[in-house]
Amino acid sequence: MPSFRVDYVKDINGLADYLQKRFEQSGCSMLKLKRHHDESCLTIVLDGCISKKSKKYIKAVNNLSDILSEYILKYYEKDILEKIVNRICNGMPKTEKDEIFRIVCSRIYTQQSDVSSRVLIEGRKKTISTELAEYFKNSNTITLEGFITFRLGKYVKRLEIEVERSIRQYLIERQYEEYINLLTTFVRMQVPKVPELHVFAQKDGSYRVEGTSPFGIPDDIKEGFGIDEGCPIIENDDFMIGFLLTCAPVKIFIHNPSMFRNKELLNTIRIVFSECVIINE
Numbered sequence: 001m002p003s004f005r006v007d008y009v010k011d012i013n014g015l016a017d018y019l020q021k022r023f024e025q026s027g028c029s030m031l032k033l034k035r036h037h038d039e040s041c042l043t044i045v046l047d048g049c050i051s052k053k054s055k056k057y058i059k060a061v062n063n064l065s066d067i068l069s070e071y072i073l074k075y076y077e078k079d080i081l082e083k084i085v086n087r088i089c090n091g092m093p094k095t096e097k098d099e100i101f102r103i104v105c106s107r108i109y110t111q112q113s114d115v116s117s118r119v120l121i122e123g124r125k126k127t128i129s130t131e132l133a134e135y136f137k138n139s140n141t142i143t144l145e146g147f148i149t150f151r152l153g154k155y156v157k158r159l160e161i162e163v164e165r166s167i168r169q170y171l172i173e174r175q176y177e178e179y180i181n182l183l184t185t186f187v188r189m190q191v192p193k194v195p196e197l198h199v200f201a202q203k204d205g206s207y208r209v210e211g212t213s214p215f216g217i218p219d220d221i222k223e224g225f226g227i228d229e230g231c232p233i234i235e236n237d238d239f240m241i242g243f244l245l246t247c248a249p250v251k252i253f254i255h256n257p258s259m260f261r262n263k264e265l266l267n268t269i270r271i272v273f274s275e276c277v278i279i280n281e
Helices: 014-028 056-073 077-088 094-108 114-135 144-151 153-189 219-224 237-247 262-278
Strands: 001-008 031-035 041-046 196-201 207-211 251-255 278-279
Touching: 014 031, 014 041, 014 056, 031 056, 031 207, 041 056, 056 077, 056 114, 056 144, 077 094, 077 153, 094 153, 114 144, 114 153, 153 237, 153 262, 196 237, 237 262, 251 262, 262 278
Parallel strands: 196 251, 251 278
Antiparallel strands: 001 041, 031 041, 196 207
C-alpha cells in the first residue's frame, strides 16, 4: 500500500487537522491520514493496492500536492514574504520595511475577490503543486521546511517580483506624499487672488474655469496661462494645478467630478486645498 511520510513541521498537529479536513472536503477517499504517537511526523496512506503508474495513483498524488500547496500558501507564505522583504530591503529602516510588507500583502491578499488576483493566487498554487507532484515521483518522504527552502525557486521568484513591485509602489507613494506636502506648504504661503473659483470638468478632458461675479480671474493670471476670456479653458492637467496654486482661491467649486479623466488630479486638488474644495456632483 503506497504511502508518503511528512516529517516534523512547525505545527505537525495543525497540518494533520488541515489535511484531514481537506481530504473530507475534496472527497479524496483514497487518501488516509495516519498520525504517529511521537507527533514528529505523519503518514499519508493511499488506500488500495495500486501501481505508481496507474491513473488513480497519479490523481491521488496530484490531489495531495494541491492540498499541501494550499497549506503552504496559507501558513508559510507571509513568513516567506517577510524574509524576502528583509533580504531585498537590507539596510532600510524597519518602518520602511514594514510599509513595503504591508503593500505587498495588500497586493496579493486583500483583493482576492478580484478575478486577476485569484488568477495570481492560483498561479502560485499551481507552481507549488507542480513541484510537489514532481518531488513525489522520486521520494515518499518530505520535510516541508526543507522543501520550501530548496525546491521552490520558481515560487519564491514570483514573490520576489511582487516585493520588487511593492518597493516601486512605495517609492512612488513616498514621492507623491512629498509632492503633496510641497504643494500644501506653497498654498498656505499664497495670498488668495480669487475669492471663489468654479472648475467645470469637460467631456473632452479639459477644464472650464470661472470666477464669481463681480470677482473674476485677474487678467495677468489669464494671460499667464493663455486663457481666452470668451472660452476660459485649461487643457493640460499640470497647468490646472499651476493655475489653482497661482489663484490660491478661498473656495474651489468642482463641477462634474465624474468627468475627471485624471482621478489622481482630482484627489490631489482635494488633498492640497482640503477644506477649500466643494464638490458639486
